[in-house]
Amino acid sequence: MKKSGKKYVEASNKVERNKLYTKEEAIKLVKDTSITNFDGTVEVAFKLNLDTRKADQQLRGSMVLPNGTGKTKRVLVIAKGEAASEAKKAGADFVGEQEMIDKMANENWFDFDVIVATPDMMASLGKIGRVLGPKGLMPNPKTGTVTMTPAKAVEDIKKGMVSYKTDTYGNVHTVIGKVSFDEGKLLENLDYVYNTINKSKPTVVKGKYIENITISSTMGPGIKLDKNSFDN
Numbered sequence: 035m036k037k038s039g040k041k042y043v044e045a046s047n048k049v050e051r052n053k054l055y056t057k058e059e060a061i062k063l064v065k066d067t068s069i070t071n072f073d074g075t076v077e078v079a080f081k082l083n084l085d086t087r088k089a090d091q092q093l094r095g096s097m098v099l100p101n102g103t104g105k106t107k108r109v110l111v112i113a114k115g116e117a118a119s120e121a122k123k124a125g126a127d128f129v130g131e132q133e134m135i136d137k138m139a140n141e142n143w144f145d146f147d148v149i150v151a152t153p154d155m156m157a158s159l160g161k162i163g164r165v166l167g168p169k170g171l172m173p174n175p176k177t178g179t180v181t182m183t184p185a186k187a188v189e190d191i192k193k194g195m196v197s198y199k200t201d202t203y204g205n206v207h208t209v210i211g212k213v214s215f216d217e218g219k220l221l222e223n224l225d226y227v228y229n230t231i232n233k234s235k236p237t238v239v240k241g242k243y244i245e246n247i248t249i250s251s252t253m254g255p256g257i258k259l260d261k262n263s264f265d266n
Contacts (some may be wrong), residue, residue, distance in 0.1 A: 041069040043210070046255040055144045060249055061220045067254045068213040073104070074252035076210050076220060080231055081245040084204035090238050093206060096177040097230045101219040102194030104212030105146040109191050110134060111184045112155045112173075121150070124185035124191055131155060135152035138162060144169065149188045150179045198231070207232060213251050230263050 045067035054178040059128045071078050084091040103159045111121040112135065130148060137143045139162050149166070151159055151173045159166070159173065166172040173179035177197040187195075198208045206254060210223040228247070235243045247259040 035114070036152050042255065045069050049255050049257055051100070054258050055222060056260055056262070057221060058217075060189060060257045060259050061178055061217050061224065063257050064216070064249050064251050064254065065213055066222075067257070068251040069254055070213075072252075074213045074254065075104070075247060076213060076215070076251050077207060078210050078224060078227055079248045079256075080206045081252075082112035082204045082206060082231075083239060083242050084200060084211050084236070086200050086202060088238075089206075091236050093231075093234050093236075094176045094197075094198050095173070095234065096190075096195050096197045097226065097232075098190050099194040099223045100226055101211060101215065101223050103196060104215060106260065107191050108145065109188050110146040111150045111188065112149060112151040112159060113184050115120075117152050117182070117184055117255065118239070120183075121188050121228075124188040126150070126184070126188045132158060135159060135162060138165065144171070148179065148191055148254055150171050150184045150191070151165065152182060152184060153180055202260065204237060225264065232264075240244035 048067055049063065049173065066077055068094070086092050092157050092166070108245070109125075109128040111118065111126040112131060114122055114131050118129050118131070123243050128134065135158055149171050156173070162173055175181070178195070180192065196208050200206055208227060210227055211220050215223075232244065244261060247261060248256040249259065250256045
């Protein structure tokens with residue numbers, strides 16, 4: 035732990051606390067301040083001027099990053115008939131219906147990262163919602179994981195689909211790639227996420243919407259971005 039602490043201090047010393055970096059500078063710096071011995075994840079956090087106590091100011095959705103996330107997610111599809119067959123062809127790691135739900139409930143089986151389900155299976159899945167919810171696994175139409183075309187969802191997830199959701203304080207966190215990505219790919223993903231969040235501004239919100247943006251690598255220091263470096 036002392037070694038990690040020293041690494042973090044050294045990385046933090048490379049970041050000027052009150053400086054707002056251009057997106058290009060920030061991407062260079064986030065790679066330079068990675069302190070893990072493995073290929074860390076690069077994340078972006080947006081502080082938004084939202085009152086999430088109001089339903090019309092809560093953001094939730096998904097997007098497919100242009101250059102993926104650097105991680106291949108394991109997908110479980112809960113569907114029947116042709117939808118199940120198509121999902122299997124699309125590359126779903128696990129496909130089934132009630133037997134898969136029973137396996138999760140009775141065997142504590144969760145060897146996957148995402149669940150995609152057709153609407154007709156949601157009533158059955160809802161019975162184990164108390165287990166899936168806290169794990170962040172409950173499918174939701176807003177994130178594209180409850181759909182009549184699970185095969186398309188599987189393809190999107192495998193390409194690099196990420197979900198986002200405002201927390202209690204109006205923050206949105208999501209992944210933009212891996213430290214090993216070249217700067218161009220990280221920038222392209224960052225731009226795409228920024229534009230998606232910016233376009234998601236609720237119509238009821240007046241004035242400043244994006245208050246600040248920070249990027250960081252796994253266990254690395256936060257780097258504040260200058261919003262003016264994005265093309266609006």
